[in-house]
Amino acid sequence: MIYLDNAATEGYKPAAVQSAVLAAMKVCANPGRSGHRLSLACAERVLACRELLSDLFGGYGYERVAFTRSCTEALNLALIGVLEKGDHVITTCLEHNSVLRPLHVLQEAGVISYDVVPLKNGHIDPASISSLVKKNTRMCVVTTASNVTGEAPDLKEIRKHLPERVLLVADGAQGGGHLPIHMREWGLDALALAGHKGLHAIQGAAALLFSERMEPRPLLFGGTGSESFRLGMPSFYPDRLEAGTLSYPAICSLYEGALIVKAHRKEDAERLFELTAVLHAALTPLNGCKLYFVPNPCGIAAFSYEKISSEELAGILSEKYDIAVRGGLHCAPLVHKALGTFPDGLVRASFSPAQSLKEVDILARALKEITCF
Amino acid sequence: MIYLDNAATEGYKPAAVQSAVLAAMKVCANPGRSGHRLSLACAERVLACRELLSDLFGGYGYERVAFTRSCTEALNLALIGVLEKGDHVITTCLEHNSVLRPLHVLQEAGVISYDVVPLKNGHIDPASISSLVKKNTRMCVVTTASNVTGEAPDLKEIRKHLPERVLLVADGAQGGGHLPIHMREWGLDALALAGHKGLHAIQGAAALLFSERMEPRPLLFGGTGSESFRLGMPSFYPDRLEAGTLSYPAICSLYEGALIVKAHRKEDAERLFELTAVLHAALTPLNGCKLYFVPNPCGIAAFSYEKISSEELAGILSEKYDIAVRGGLHCAPLVHKALGTFPDGLVRASFSPAQSLKEVDILARALKEITCF
Numbered sequence: 001m002i003y004l005d006n007a008a009t010e011g012y013k014p015a016a017v018q019s020a021v022l023a024a025m026k027v028c029a030n031p032g033r034s035g036h037r038l039s040l041a042c043a044e045r046v047l048a049c050r051e052l053l054s055d056l057f058g059g060y061g062y063e064r065v066a067f068t069r070s071c072t073e074a075l076n077l078a079l080i081g082v083l084e085k086g087d088h089v090i091t092t093c094l095e096h097n098s099v100l101r102p103l104h105v106l107q108e109a110g111v112i113s114y115d116v117v118p119l120k121n122g123h124i125d126p127a128s129i130s131s132l133v134k135k136n137t138r139m140c141v142v143t144t145a146s147n148v149t150g151e152a153p154d155l156k157e158i159r160k161h162l163p164e165r166v167l168l169v170a171d172g173a174q175g176g177g178h179l180p181i182h183m184r185e186w187g188l189d190a191l192a193l194a195g196h197k198g199l200h201a202i203q204g205a206a207a208l209l210f211s212e213r214m215e216p217r218p219l220l221f222g223g224t225g226s227e228s229f230r231l232g233m234p235s236f237y238p239d240r241l242e243a244g245t246l247s248y249p250a251i252c253s254l255y256e257g258a259l260i261v262k263a264h265r266k267e268d269a270e271r272l273f274e275l276t277a278v279l280h281a282a283l284t285p286l287n288g289c290k291l292y293f294v295p296n297p298c299g300i301a302a303f304s305y306e307k308i309s310s311e312e313l314a315g316i317l318s319e320k321y322d323i324a325v326r327g328g329l330h331c332a333p334l335v336h337k338a339l340g341t342f343p344d345g346l347v348r349a350s351f352s353p354a355q356s357l358k359e360v361d362i363l364a365r366a367l368k369e370i371t372c373f
Numbered sequence: 374m375i376y377l378d379n380a381a382t383e384g385y386k387p388a389a390v391q392s393a394v395l396a397a398m399k400v401c402a403n404p405g406r407s408g409h410r411l412s413l414a415c416a417e418r419v420l421a422c423r424e425l426l427s428d429l430f431g432g433y434g435y436e437r438v439a440f441t442r443s444c445t446e447a448l449n450l451a452l453i454g455v456l457e458k459g460d461h462v463i464t465t466c467l468e469h470n471s472v473l474r475p476l477h478v479l480q481e482a483g484v485i486s487y488d489v490v491p492l493k494n495g496h497i498d499p500a501s502i503s504s505l506v507k508k509n510t511r512m513c514v515v516t517t518a519s520n521v522t523g524e525a526p527d528l529k530e531i532r533k534h535l536p537e538r539v540l541l542v543a544d545g546a547q548g549g550g551h552l553p554i555h556m557r558e559w560g561l562d563a564l565a566l567a568g569h570k571g572l573h574a575i576q577g578a579a580a581l582l583f584s585e586r587m588e589p590r591p592l593l594f595g596g597t598g599s600e601s602f603r604l605g606m607p608s609f610y611p612d613r614l615e616a617g618t619l620s621y622p623a624i625c626s627l628y629e630g631a632l633i634v635k636a637h638r639k640e641d642a643e644r645l646f647e648l649t650a651v652l653h654a655a656l657t658p659l660n661g662c663k664l665y666f667v668p669n670p671c672g673i674a675a676f677s678y679e680k681i682s683s684e685e686l687a688g689i690l691s692e693k694y695d696i697a698v699r700g701g702l703h704c705a706p707l708v709h710k711a712l713g714t715f716p717d718g719l720v721r722a723s724f725s726p727a728q729s730l731k732e733v734d735i736l737a738r739a740l741k742e743i744t745c746f
Contacts, residue, residue: 069442072617204620222445223704244445247577331596
């Protein structure tokens with residue numbers, strides 16, 4: 001099978017990542033839970049991973065890196081763990097349900113109100129965001145890159161259009177590992193990362209990086225290996241946000257994956273840009289095929305074919321051509337409404353930097369065959 | 374290093390578990406997120422794991438198995454996700470902070486009140502539990518086995534002492550995989566499981582099994598791959614509780630680990646009983662060494678030595694003898710208060726069924742040397 005669903009999860013993990021996970025299964029202890037050499041060695045690796053992530057993304061130090069099970073959990077911490085009664089939030093129509101659903105539940109509970117920035121000429125316009133700022137606007141939540149179109153809002157520019165007091169939270173699920181995100185340079189107060197996409201880690205590895213301006217409250221409570229005598233959670237980060245045993249194999253995989261990103265992000269992003277550019281050129285002439293992407297460094301390419309629904313087209317590609325893509329709404333309903341592709345959705349092909357032009361060609365030929373049929 | 378900290382996390386994963394994780398890293402998709410063959414195959418494995426866990430623990434069907442990142446998250450779902458304003462809860466002094474801290478935060482927020490059953494002659498007496506039942510008692514939360522002493526409360530008997538309306542929630546972190554837990558026969562409404570201890574899985578694999586009498590509310594909100602058009606979470610289980618990408622490698626490891634438990638639990642529990650029995654006999658004659666365990670099928674053995682603090686003794690065992698045990702409070706402060714070992718704690722040695730009597734002997738000799746010094 002040709003796997004072009006890397007925006008859902010990277011299909012094949014690099015050898016260094018596999019090897020780190022394997023090592024963690026052969027000699028494993030619970031980091032931060034015991035004082036013996038093995039547990040301390042694991043705790044050191046966990047600390048090294050925090051430092052690496054903070055370094056890689058221009059973060060605010062290792063103690064402001066909380067490991068989570070998913071980018072979704074990280075976003076929940078940044079939203080539900082931070083927002084308070086009466087707060088107003090600005091977000092965009094590009095967002096994933098990992099942002100929209102927490103905001104929705106907070107709104108339904110009467111805690112917050114929020115406004116959604118629409119597309120302007122197909123893009124998120126930073127000036128449109130500033131026009132939505134109210135007196136009680138506490139936070140602006142924006143994706144680093146749409147998981148449907150690859151569109152990457154200009155976060156540095158958005159920061160400039162926001163009053164200083166407004167917290168800027170970025171969903172790094174798709175942009176993390178691909179874009180040159182730098183929290184301090186871009187003025188981000190929080191960055192939620194999914195390890196298993198652009199960071200080459202396994203599913204279950206994720207993190208929230210956050211600034212000194214944010215003091216997230218924990219959403220889960222339990223043992224931390226620290227201050228065990230207290231019935232409350234420890235007061236210090238990251239322990240305060242990390243109840244329960246961390247997934248050491250996942251963190252080891254994230255460490256290795258982040259090292260790869262540190263060494264190869266730029267060339268890998270260029271590779272993904274090239275793959276999507278070649279696909280774009282190949283699909284442009286196809287009759288009835290409409291493209292919802294431009295070449296991009298996140299490796300995302302969404303399109304539709306007027307005669308077949310997105311799910312059906314994805315099904316044909318899987319069944320007849322052994323190509324894995326994703327149809328439907330991609331857990332991001334508002335962007336499809338903005339694009340006019342709701343409720344049918346789009347077909348999304350998404351690449352990893354390990355893939356070749358040959359795979360683009362096979363997809364393009366399959367689509368040519370289908371659309372010329 | 375001789376690793377005797379398996380109650381913190383099993384140190385060495387069985388070959389089948391390692392192999393399943395490796396396979397998941399070589400060919401991986403996002404289960405439940407796409408319609409292509411690979412994603413469907415992953416979703417089938419996830420479903421098979423739900424069915425296996427429900428079968429193994431006498432649960433209430435696959436749709437009542439929610440995967441979590443940790444047993445702590447599972448307990449948070451069963452407590453914070455279920456309890457309501459005015460509820461009264463009964464728990465025991467054996468509990469881990471994964472139970473005590475969620476109850477504490479709910480009490481501090483004025484949501485619930487709770488009572489803690491003390492030890493009676495060193496055990497949890499089911500009749501003492503029934504004496505604490507109030508009109509508004511909604512839930513009783515009890516561990517399947519203490520992570521400090523291995524003491525396993527008689528949950529079947531506790532169920533008999535509770536009014537039918539009271540939900541019985543069991544913390545299976547230490548008992549899961551070792552004890553013959555059967556939710557329906559024992560009358561359990563919820564069972565929280567840690568994959569990485571008795572179930573041989575990697576850290577990051579855990580689950581909450583729950584009965585039709587419980588309708589846990591989600592604590593995290595986000596994409597589920599289902600009903601993506603809705604801004605609220607899906608109404609059906611398990612999707613309602615599983616926002617964000619599941620850790621497919623972790624779930625594959627849990628599947629293999631659960632298969633091992635299904636085939637070998639009885640003999641492995643006998644093995645652990647034997648290991649702790651032999652250690653018990655070897656430590657009994659040591660002057661100044663006090664034992665806080667009896668032979669048990671969870672493989673847990675806690676003890677103290679009057680001349681050295683628990684952390685110091687654990688440190689000597691690590692540094693001088695290369696033996697990994699855990700000193701301190703083990704995230705379970707109340708049991709240490711009940712045993713009179715607060716705040717110094719105890720040294721806990723904990724075994725896996727793969728270990729041999731030789732390792733018990735090495736620990737016993739080391740302790741003999743230390744105590745005779």
